[in-house]
Amino acid sequence: MQIDADVCVVGGGPAGSAAAIRLCRLGYKVCVIERQASKRPAAAEAFPDTIIPLLDDLGILSSLEQLGFLHCRKTRLSWGILSYERPTSSLLVDRGLFDPLLLEAARKAGAAVLAPARCRKANYSGGLWTVAADGNDIAVRVKARFLVGATGRRGGQARLRPKTAALCGRWRGAVPSDRPEMRIAASLNSWLWGAPLADGTYAVTCFVDTDRCAALDRVTRRQFYRELIADASVDELLVHAELVDDIKVRDATCRCAADPVTNRSIKIGDAAFAMDPLSSQGVRAALIGGIQASIVANTILTGGDTGAAMTFYRQAQQNAATRHLRTAGEIYASQLDFPTSFWRERSIDFASHGAPRRVVPEPNAPVRLTPAARLQELPAIEGTIIRDKWSLSCPNLDRPVAWFAGIEIAPLLAQIRPGSTPLSLFSDWSRAAPVEVVHALLHWLGSEGILISDGACTEKFS
Ligand SMILES: Cc1cc2nc3c(=O)[nH]c(=O)nc-3n(C[C@H](O)[C@H](O)[C@H](O)COP(=O)(O)OP(=O)(O)OC[C@H]3O[C@@H](n4cnc5c(N)ncnc54)[C@H](O)[C@@H]3O)c2cc1C
Structure with a gap:
């Protein structure tokens, strides 16, 4: 055919x-x-x-x-010796x-x-x-x-991080909670994720170095999986539960x-x-x-x-x-309690990658673009096509930005003059864009450290 x-x-x-x-x-x-x-x-x-x-x-x-x-609003974390709850907004x-x-x-x-x-x-x-x-x-x-x-x-x-395998199992009869919640737990050489599904089963996936499960057969894999769950101290959830099917291994590298x-x-x-x-x-x-x-x-x-x-x-x-x-x-890197190669090799140094501290300019303070910001013609999406567009690029940003909420930002940024303030820009830009977009744009430029107070010292970028 x-x-x-x-x-x-x-x-x-x-x-x-x-x-x-x-x-x-x-x-x-x-x-x-x-x-x-x-x-x-x-x-x-x-x-x-x-x-x-x-x-x-x-x-x-x-x-x-x-x-x-299921809508999940809470995650319980056992991250090393720290145990805490975190509000979550996820779909299971x-x-x-x-x-x-x-x-x-x-x-x-x-x-x-x-x-x-x-x-x-x-x-x-x-x-x-x-x-x-x-x-x-x-x-x-x-x-x-x-x-x-x-x-x-x-x-x-190409591999970007150490080889990682996921051992995935589903349980029936896990201790129910009144609202769906996820569990994330770290242990010495692995971490795991647990969550209920809409069909009433409970999924637990354990992440380990691939080498540790390469030679396992069906029975020893099941044993190893149970040991990982016990290590991460979430087995109390599963005391009366039974595995629904065999443990599946997925590449998670x-x-x-x-x-x-x-x-x-x-x-x-x-x-x-x-x-x-x-x-x-x-x-x-x-x-x-x-x-x-x-x-x-x-x-x-x-x-x-x-x-x-x-x-x-x-x-x-x-x-x-x-x-x-x-x-x-x-x-x-935030899991500090298990100093093993499993955690070390997947971590990066916080201090060298932390975001610079930024001060959002006052409404009446004269502002300018940070010296590191550039307006350049770069490829960007325009509707259903990609073409070169004037875009803002800056080391603070993950990627160049041509549009903000559907508005081209280069013509707006080109209006920044000596003595411009957030208030004067708000008034100028509101002639070309909806006020709520201008408000959000000014806030975003300030919080990203792109619009800075005139006289603010140059930032150090990581
Ligand atoms: C253990 C684990 C847990 C994860 N948990 C999450 C999570 O909680 N949330 C999340 O967002 N992401 C999670 N991910 C990542 C997520 O699964 C992937 O990012 C996502 O599936 C990528 O979608 P995809 O369409 O690119 O690839 P896939 O979902 O892998 O789809 C590829 C498709 O191609 C088909 N295919 C492959 N080869 C051929 C072929 N030769 N001919 C025809 N068809 C072929 C396959 O059958 C498959 O349907 C997890 C990944 C792993 C490994």
């Missing part, structure tokens, strides 16, 4: 499905190849609630609500239900979905990709102009692709950059990557600025990786 498409997406996880939905909306003929069938094993994950607007945009929020997930979701729902949304958006079908290889010649896949007893060939690689975390990627984009293909989600699960940001980042990829592909396929599109995406991936490695490294 042969399918002709504009774009072939290999992998129908969150990243691939998000890319497919957005590409279909842009009018492209899309084919998604997904290895797994729609019935999948349960796998618990937590999404920050900042994912909600993305789920809404992709059109699956109401179906996810019907399918069932079963990926075994979530991923098929998102893939179905891609199908409804118009994508041809081949599942279960395993992609074997993809060759490019004469301006077209030929992607070979094996479906249920049938070989499929997809011809496409652009290829999206969304196949998830892969061993062949932080990895990245050597180069995530060419002028005819792009890697997205974990295939581009796989985060440390400690952040609980992987799925949100995968959805954002899928959406960005649709804009990169659209720019290239419509004959736009291919160089700008590729630079934009490389930069976006690199910024995400830098930000993530810093945050995850700081979290590992």
Whole structure:
């Protein structure tokens, strides 16, 4: 069987499905190849609630609500000798239900979905990709102009942090709490995450150095997993509970692709950059990557600025990786009580990466841009295309910024003159932008240390 498409997406996880939905909306003929069938094993994950607007945009929020997930408002942490509670705003979701729902949304958006079908290889010649896949007893060939690689975390990627394995188990009969809460607990050479799921089971995932579970069989893996839970002192939750199924091992190593984009293909989600699960940001980042990829592909396929599109995406991936490695490294470093290589090798030095102290300027104080800020033409998203836009860049920021709440900021910043104050800028900028946006922009520029009091000394950047 042969399918002709504009774009072939290999992998129908969150990243691939998000890319497919957005590409279909842009009018492209899309084919998604997904290895797994729609019935999948349960796998618990937590999404920050900042994912909600993305789920809404992709059109699956109401179906996810019907399918069932839990809102979690509290996390109990045993972080070394410190035990404390932290307010949380997360969704506890079963990926075994979530991923098929998102893939179905891609199908409804118009994508041809081949599942279960395993992609074997993809060759490019004469301006077209030929992607070979094996479906249920049938070989499929997809011809496409652009290829999206969304196949998830892969061993062949460059490793950014020590090899980490996750041992995942689900329990029935865990001690219930009145409200859903997550548990995070550190021990000498591992950490674990526990959370209830909407089906009444309780998931516990333990993270260890991969070498420690490489040689285990089904029985010894189960023993090792139970020992890790006992070490982290959360076994009181599970005194009367029973494991629902075998312990699954997942690779949880932080990895990245050597180069995530060419002028005819792009890697997205974990295939581009796989985060440390400690952040609980992987799925949100995968959805954002899928959406960005649709804009990169659209720019290239419509004959736009291919160089700008590729630079934009490389930069976006690199910024995400830098930000993530810093945050995850700081979290590992904050656990001070277990001085083992497990924690040391995943930590970064807080002091050398801490944010500089910033003073938000007074409303009537004369202000200027920090000397480190630059306005430069850099690739940025404009609607469904990437092109060079005047953008603000500064070492304080994770990435260059061209837009703030839909408003181009370069023309506003160009109005800053000697003697400008936050109040005078508020009045000037309000002629070109809604007052609430101007208010938020001024606050953001101040709190990021970009708009500084005239006369303030130059900041030291890490
Ligand atoms: C133990 C663990 C816990 C995690 N916990 C969280 C969490 O709590 N919150 C969070 O946000 N993130 C979490 N993450 C990260 C999150 O799972 C990933 O970031 C996310 O799944 C990335 O989505 P993706 O679409 O890029 O890749 P994947 O979800 O891996 O999807 C890739 C898809 O490609 C398919 N595929 C692969 N090869 C082929 C092929 N040859 N042919 C056809 N199809 C193929 C696969 O079947 C799969 O469906 C966790 C990760 C791990 C390992």
